Amino acid sequence: MMTSPSAAGRLTVITGPSGVGKGTLVAALLKRHPRIWLSVSATTRAPRSGEVDGVSYFFLARERFADQVAAGGLLEWAEFAGNCYGTPREPVERHLAEGRPVLLEIELEGARQVRHSFPGGVQIFLKPPSFAELERRIRGRGTDGEEAIVRRLERAQVELKAEGEFDAVLVNGDLDQALNELEGLMGLG
Numbered sequence: 001m002m003t004s005p006s007a008a009g010r011l012t013v014i015t016g017p018s019g020v021g022k023g024t025l026v027a028a029l030l031k032r033h034p035r036i037w038l039s040v041s042a043t044t045r046a047p048r049s050g051e052v053d054g055v056s057y058f059f060l061a062r063e064r065f066a067d068q069v070a071a072g073g074l075l076e077w078a079e080f081a082g083n084c085y086g087t088p089r090e091p092v093e094r095h096l097a098e099g100r101p102v103l104l105e106i107e108l109e110g111a112r113q114v115r116h117s118f119p120g121g122v123q124i125f126l127k128p129p130s131f132a133e134l135e136r137r138i139r140g141r142g143t144d145g146e147e148a149i150v151r152r153l154e155r156a157q158v159e160l161k162a163e164g165e166f167d168a169v170l171v172n173g174d175l176d177q178a179l180n181e182l183e184g185l186m187g188l189g
């Protein structure tokens with residue numbers, strides 16, 4: 001399937017609680033639309049098994065992350081469950097200037113910052129069919145310790161209350177349905 005020209009150079013933000021399945025949905029979207037450029041974030045979180053530096057994230061020590069913030073190198077950044085996450089500014093601006101659709105997969109505080117810096121962007125909130133289902137997915141992932149799981153679930157309660165701030169809300173129950181709806185919202189044919 002082709003990416004329609006109307007989507008070129010547009011910024012889309014996807015936000016939703018940890019464990020809702022943003023990664024799976026985004027991977028399916030990129031497979032169908034290789035022209036979309038997905039931003040690689042910087043983080044102070046330790047890599048999970050299988051994560052590759054420069055591909056999954058740029059894994060930075062806290063001091064290096066702080067240097068990036070001080071230098072204005074991040075478009076937005078936020079602390080989430082004890083770690084810092086941020087979007088490198090230069091590649092986002094470059095890909096938008098080249099006319100490519102740009103996608104950010106970030107948490108709520110970051111989405112709020114981008115809303116101010118890119119008011120023309122589309123902001124999409126992805127939510128689980130239920131809170132119980134979210135907890136099941138986070139625990140089933142098996143990547144986080146109990147303390148991290150509790151922090152993520154607490155944060156999820158806060159994020160879920162913010163869905164009304166977004167341009168659109170998608171329920172991630174059925175992956176294909178969510179993918180089709182996402183394509184529609186991004187103006188992809």
Ligand code: 5GP
Nearest residue numbers: 018041077078080085086087105106107110
């Ligand atoms: P995880 O540790 O599970 O990879 O990510 C935790 C949360 O951080 C997720 O909600 C993810 O969307 C968010 N996140 C990832 N990259 C960024 C970023 O660059 N900025 C912000 N604000 N949040 C991010």
